Amino acid sequence: MTKVFNNPLDFREQMLDGFTAAYSRTIERIRDASGVMVRGGPTAGKVAVLIGGGGGHYPLFGGLVGKGFATGAVMGEIFTSPSAEQCYRCAKAVDGGAGIVFAYGNYSGDVMNFSMATMRLKLEGLDVRQVLVTDDVASSTDVDSRRGVAGDFFVFKVLGASAWRGDSLDTVEALGRRANAMTRSFGVAFGGCTVPGQGQPLFTVAPDQMELGLGLHGEPGVETSKLLTAQEVSGLLVDKLLSDIPRGAGTRAAVLVNGLGATKYEELFVLYSDMHRRLSAAGIETYKPIVGELATSLNMEGCSLTLMWLDKELQALVDAPAETPAWTNY
Amino acid sequence: MTKVFNNPLDFREQMLDGFTAAYSRTIERIRDASGVMVRGGPTAGKVAVLIGGGGGHYPLFGGLVGKGFATGAVMGEIFTSPSAEQCYRCAKAVDGGAGIVFAYGNYSGDVMNFSMATMRLKLEGLDVRQVLVTDDVASSTDVDSRRGVAGDFFVFKVLGASAWRGDSLDTVEALGRRANAMTRSFGVAFGGCTVPGQGQPLFTVAPDQMELGLGLHGEPGVETSKLLTAQEVSGLLVDKLLSDIPRGAGTRAAVLVNGLGATKYEELFVLYSDMHRRLSAAGIETYKPIVGELATSLNMEGCSLTLMWLDKELQALVDAPAETPAWTNY
Amino acid sequence: MNQADLTARCLDAALSVILEKETELAYLDSVAGDGDHGAGMARGFRAVVASGAGSSTAGEVLAKAGMAFSNAAGGSSGALVGMYLMTLGMNLSGEITRAAQLHTALLKAQEAVMKLGKSQAGDKTLLDTLVPFTTAYGEAASAGASLTAAWLSALGAARAGMESTRDMISKRGRSAVLKERSLGTQDPGATSVYYVLQAAGDVLQSHCPQ
């Protein structure tokens, strides 16, 4: 249950205000728009990476803005894609003259709004590319129709690192697409979440049940199961991803065990204990696993496993330094 | 509700196993003990800082082990102090020959167990000091009797940074004590948490109520209130801390707005929006505020505000580089 | 009342009905979606009403409304309803003198939504309300009905279209992922659009009953 708010109508604005006040050492507010950008604004001559989507997923999206990561983020209302107008304004603010990559999870609202902004920016002569994240294997058998979930983190990291080191727009876009093509996620949920000011959770799960293949927006899963043990959940998630390895994948993968908000770190470590064994047994080299909350859904109970299959270049981009409110590595 | 586990009796061990497997790039397991230490073990000639306490508070305690932060952590069962034997074993493992500082929150179980280990180590000729964290203003009017809550983060950071730069045992201890003396926290809760395998939450809060002055261990608060708005909660927390400013405090304070597990980032930012305004209006310079989950209580709903009043030296230690599973700064 | 004011009244009425139905719309969207449809429509129409003044034609009112809606609402419905209103407005120039004029604009607006959403009637979306409404309106208009009469007579088809979404499997939007799980619940967008058409019909009937 979301409990800390004033008037729900002011939630997004107050959230952005507090976020900007807290992290002014790293980011700044984009004036007259619902978004933030790296402190000091874009670097002339560098490709800008603008990530974005609905609210309620912190550190997505603003928490991943900073040196070595996204140039800016356009942030919508809770679970609601930002409007085309907001995407447009934020794009203008982050533009460094070397082209813009819009990167976001594949949801119809985001696609429509970012695409309208893209059209408008192109009419103004800007070179804008779109990289959609489609990592959720539960959401479709057709890879391009899949939703974007926690895989956002890796795809944005690759895009940001590539742009930051000075790659051309073509290269940044191509690497982002490659990162997405190599990224797969699957998740489960144990309970829903409540949007600020609403009395009812978006969905409920019986205490002895769980949902398989959940989304990031409080959508229920695609299938219901009885509540499984940690080892069974681990088996399910690992098997799903190992039965859907992208073509061209090697044997090394970056790993993210992501909590959705109310499934906590200790539980995720118990889960990872078993996942690690299974992945190792399958001959997979787990690269710098991350266990934490990198793509949340308010206080939803649930978690997911993401693998990004690495080649040398993707690995270098994962390793590249970054400094954002929610993620730092050197 | 804690949902991801196997046999609850194996929870701590499997958690530690998964944690160590995930973050072997930073930490390693202490052999035959319930704890972890910085990868490669202690540095000879440097003071060792051993933090510890019960489980269920990630990133406390293992998540804060690494270069520039704690040398090691001894980790108990969920909400249960580690035994004296475990404290002893972990202390032996992290000893670099320059003395050991035990640092932990002031709970009677921890005090007894760490103190027994201290006695035993002293009998063996080791120089062991104890720095207790007592930041929770709600828990007592007598400063030394107060509990340790989210202030652990700042006190451990100061201790770790001091030890890491090579300070003597006396200096590390003194700085740790100064950090603790300058640190104050106050928290509220909106709902309890459930220990793995137990059917009932440790306490419940009516939907239209909240608890003031909560602990970190699922203990209910010291007082019940009707549910307040974010601005009212902010006012309450800020006022509590401003009415209990330690002697010798300046006007600059490091800030931590800490979520206990199920009160999420967006809510904390809404809260911070108002806190920032109030603190600024009171003439306080907020230094590098941190808004996140640095001291959790499983999936408890609640949050707290911590201020560590800075002088030049404490500020330098806060700024010193660190790299742990849950905290990196450079 | 001039047509610009009449249009503004219709949009005021849309806001009222959406605020009244906000919880229902949130509920419908939470079954297979993310629960934000009620809040989004309310945000959109609040912005529309706030941006209302100072236009001299119905077309101008609607075009402005579309921009305000889309910017404030966000989400799929922000883009789609915003696009709809904007296209409707841009295809209505000057005074509307014949019911058929509006039909042409309704068709263009509907096509713009189809193009933007890559969707059509039968996909369990707001198009399942819009398409039958526009068809019925067009038929009544060619049979000589006045704008108001044609509008009111088309509401029945709109309602039937809305209700038909209950038995559809979603092919577009967030809920598409859930396939069979989306069966049995009416589409939120189809529902809100019906309420808006109905509210506009009430305004037309009382202020422009010819």
Add this chain to the structure above:
Amino acid sequence: MNQADLTARCLDAALSVILEKETELAYLDSVAGDGDHGAGMARGFRAVVASGAGSSTAGEVLAKAGMAFSNAAGGSSGALVGMYLMTLGMNLSGEITRAAQLHTALLKAQEAVMKLGKSQAGDKTLLDTLVPFTTAYGEAASAGASLTAAWLSALGAARAGMESTRDMISKRGRSAVLKERSLGTQDPGATSVYYVLQAAGDVLQSHCPQ
């Protein structure tokens, strides 16, 4: 049965009763504490029973049990109950021939707990069970009762002590912070210690009824 085996039986019985009461103890500790008392006592006595074999005297069994308990249980009760058992064991050398021998050891063990916990009877802790138990045992023993008889006769005082914690305000441990809020609930440590004393009494009565 020799005294080492008898002592081991008492510890087995302690484990049984703690497992049986684990949920109740967890509940009592959750009212004003952190809910882990049942699990901690169970972990402690499981380790005690697992470490049981190979001692030749009651004292040795208890000293070993104390170490095993404290290491496995953790928490306040791990430290305190572990210290209690260990001190008890270390103060019992060789065969116990007189009830008064045990009284001396019980007193020493109780003092060790007071020193470690910086606490005394009246603080709403396990001492509120232990102190009246030891006093009553001592009185019975000086009046000439056998060990078993003295033990059994002291259980009433232990029970009354345990029950008296219900109306106390906590002065030690986690619950001390809650002050008046701790009123009305029996102290978990006082409760578990009573169950253990009672279980040991049952073993003494059936195996050593003299």
